Amino acid sequence: IGERQEPWGTTARIGRGGREDVLDSHSKGEVGESVKTKLEDLVVKLHEIDVLKFGDFKMKVGINSPVYFDLRLVVSYPEIMEELSLLLWEFSHEGEDCDHLCGVPYTALPIATLISVHTRIPMLIRRKEIKKYGTKKLIEGKFSRGDKCVIIEDVVTSGSSILETLKDLQGEGLDVTTAVVIVDREQGGRQNLLQNGLKMKSLVTLTQIMHILCEAGKVDIATVDSVERYLAVSQIRPDGTFINNPEPREAKVGRLNLSFSERAQLSHCPMSKRLFHIMSEKKTLLCVAADVTSGSEVLALAEQVGPYICVLKTHADIVDDLTGDDIAALTALAEKHNFLILEDRKFADIGHVAGLQYTQGPHHIATWADLVTVHTLSGEGVLNGLMLGLGALSPAVNRGFFLVAEMSSQDHLMSPEYVSATVKMAQKYPHMVAGLVCQSSNIISAPGLIQLTPGVKISDNADSLGQCYNSPEHAVVTRGADVAVVGRGVVCADNPALAALEYSKKLWSAYQRRVATAK
Structure with a gap:
């Protein structure tokens, strides 16, 4: 059925024309004669211990x-x-090292x-659910x-199943780009998996197994x-729906598949729609964090980077001399250069106080920030308070x-349960929530939500804080x-x-690659 990924990234073509194609692909050296022989012997052994069964079976994803493959049987051998x-x-x-x-x-x-045990590479264990006692960890093991x-x-x-594991590992800050599997069906x-940024390499495919057993x-x-x-008509998505069934565009593909202009049509939040259009028109994913301490610096930076950004992120509470005139000038620059202003306030108090803040x-x-960041620690009340405050404004x-679902700092305390609750809150308020601040590709599934990811830099992996x-x-x-x-x-x-221009180009190129790869 197409391509098979060989060891750490070398691609070989597997034919569908018969067992000669399958076996020849091994004998030409992509895998190696030793592995080829061992693989054929192993496939036969697995068949003999009844790992491979024929009949009518219900799969995890719900299809027959x-x-x-019942590989659980190998523990008895x-x-x-x-x-x-x-x-x-x-x-x-x-x-590749890991x-x-x-x-x-x-x-x-x-x-x-x-x-x-054989390689001396440390192992991590992902629990299917967090313990209710002890350390209450989801990922067990020592890691950074x-x-x-x-x-x-x-x-x-x-x-x-791999995507579930990927989400939990990335939630702990681990860098996961590869999955190694025994059988690719x-x-x-x-x-x-590729659509979620994960490369998969399989030891053997179902097609190969069938031809080896036939031989x-x-x-x-x-x-x-x-x-x-069966394989030709049974290509499926992670939710178990068939790829070749006609379905609405929103159900057929995830957010990583779609262009920003397509996703704008699927968004319920007016501000996310507007941001998608800005990103498409200006060909930029760049948000510059204006972490400076004077109003003049904020305005100078906005003028310099404005042509290359979709969002300027501010921290009004670190600016010593921010005046009403500065804010008016900033909003004028946002209109001039067509970017949105995100005040990174991270509201977290009870609803009444948050609304006043x-x-x-x-x-x-x-009155001036198009977007704001919000912690969900205090529950839905914080959103209700903010919306109540907005409703009182005239015009x-x-x-x-x-x-804020995740942060880019080490040892943050946002557990998988916290992330999940934040996602549910976003889904409950689709007309006001433009997106999530997070670090993992599979937290957001709805194409109308925007993933905002802090902590991007061409050089350096971390700072001293x-x-x-x-x-x-x-x-x-x-x-x-x-x-x-x-x-x-x-x-x-x-x-x-110039730095903003460079980042803008690199980010847009990566986005184009992501969409092209997914499609």
């Missing part, structure tokens, strides 16, 4: 299949389990454990934010043809909120950023305008 683990590692380990391995629970756990982790899985159909999993006299050619016909005080934020104005940085490419393609926040990389540059 004429063939089923230690020699085969060891052989399988070592062969998977021999196949996959070349060319700090940790993580098996998808539960079948892949013993495989990952054996690889870890930014460590590289490779996911190990047994069988991939749609890729949904060739039903869309590889593409689904060994274990199945007949009619069975092989039957399975291939938004509309009153020295800066009257609601009425369109505004939007970015809910725990700020973690992503490159523009990594932030957009792997992390899923729609808007990337750059602070010191522009503000501290000798020429902020």
Whole structure:
């Protein structure tokens, strides 16, 4: 069924014309003669211990299949389990280092454990649910934010289990770009993972297995043809729906597949619609963080970077001398250069107080900031308070909120449960919530929401105060950023305008690659 990823990124073409195509692809050296022979022997052994079953089976994603892999059985055959683990590692380990391995629970756990013991690469364990006692951790093991982790899985159909693991690992700050799997059922999993920034490499595909078994006299050619016909019409998405079924555009693809102009049509929030259009028109994902301490500096920076940004992020409470005239001049620059103003206030108080902070005080934020950031720590009341404050303004104005789901600092306390609750809150207020502040590509699924990702810098991985940085490419393609926040990389540059232009070009190029790859 197309392409198979060979060890750490080398691509080989697997033909669908018969067993000669499949076996020849091994014999030409892409995998190596030793691995080819071991693989064929192992496939036959797995068939003999009844790992491969034929019939009518209900899959995890809800569809029926004429063939089923029950790799859990290998735990009863230690020699085969060891052989399988070592062969998977021999196949996959070349060319890229990693700090940790993580098996998808539960079948892949013993495989990952054996690889870890054999290679001395530390292992992490992802729980399916957080313990209600003890450390209450979701990811067990010793690791640091930014460590590289490779996911190990047994069988991939749609890729949904790997995506669940990816989300939790990224939520802990781990860098995950590769999944190594034993069997690729060739039903869309590889593409689904790629759309989420994850490269998948499989030891063997279902097509290869069928031809190996046919060559060994274990199945007949009619069975092989039957399975291939099934695969041709059974390409699925992570939610179990068929790719070749006609469905509305919004259901057919996720946000990473779509252009900003397409996503604008699917947004319910007026401010996110406007931001999508600005990003498309100006060809930029850049948000510059104006972390300066005088009004004149804010205005000078806005004038310099305005042509290259979609958003200017301010911190009014760090500016010593911000006046009403400064704010009026800033809004005029935003109109001149067509960008939005995001006041990074991070409202977190009870609703009544948050509403007053938004509309009153020295800066009257609601009157000039198109967007504001909001912590969800105090619950929905904070949003209700902000909206109540907005409703009292005259004339009425369109505004939007970015809910803070994750931060770019080390050791932040935003647990997976907190992130999940924040996403649900965003879904409940679609007309006011423009998007989420987060670091992971699979937190936002709704294409109308915008992912704003802080901590982007071309150089440096961290600062002395725990700020973690992503490159523009990594932030957009792997992390899923729609808007990337750059602070010191522009503000501290000798020429902020040139720096902003460089970031804008790099971010737009990464976005184009993301959309092109997904489609």
